[in-house]
Amino acid sequence: MRTLIVGVGGMTNGGKTTLSQSLNQQIPHSCIIAQDMYFKDDSVVPVDSNGFKQYDMLSALHMDKMMSHVNLWRKYPEAFLKDRSPTHTVEVYVLIVEGFLIFNYGPLNELLERRYFIEIPYDVCRTRRSLRVYTPPDPPGYFDGHVWPMHLKNRKEMESAVSGIVFLDGLQSKEELLAVVYKDVIKKIQEIKEKNVKE
């Protein structure tokens, strides 16, 4: 059974979910595991001295649970597909892992065979975020008091620990971003198929 795991990381509101969903629609036998689904309950997320909930860090996430789902996919990728075609026709199963801290978690990062990181400038990030409604909603001052400083810290840690990241300009249109990543993933799928033919 041939599998490929790609990581779509990046800043909050960079366009990770948008890109991942488009990839999922275009890449056969693919599915998504999204890190946002693994946030711990609000009641157990601590606050800092300014009263800001400490959401933008790995400790706010059930990474163990996320890993168990990724590992389940690795074992039974066909079980994750909505449209179950007969297994003998599937050449490569693709898992898209998307989230803002996927490269910062070593055990997950090491499973990724492609790493994309969508970047946007501070002002665009702040504006896009202000237009979204989160659960729980961002309190006043949250972006500058927690989200942005944590982004800078997480990014620094990521850059010191992880190599092979393809940085993408999130100011490009959704279509442009999709075209670039789609082409790259299809190329990788092709390589996997060819490697298997030779073996």
Ligand SMILES: Nc1ncnc2c1ncn2[C@@H]1O[C@H](COP(=O)(O)OP(=O)(O)O)[C@@H](O)[C@H]1O
């Ligand atoms: N390439 C893009 N150009 C302009 N706006 C975008 C682009 N990609 C996503 N968006 C918009 O930005 C917001 C955040 O997108 P989303 O995919 O949810 O980001 P993330 O999952 O990284 O937080 C949404 O309103 C979405 O429509």
Ligand SMILES: [Mg+2]
């Ligand atoms: Mg998202």
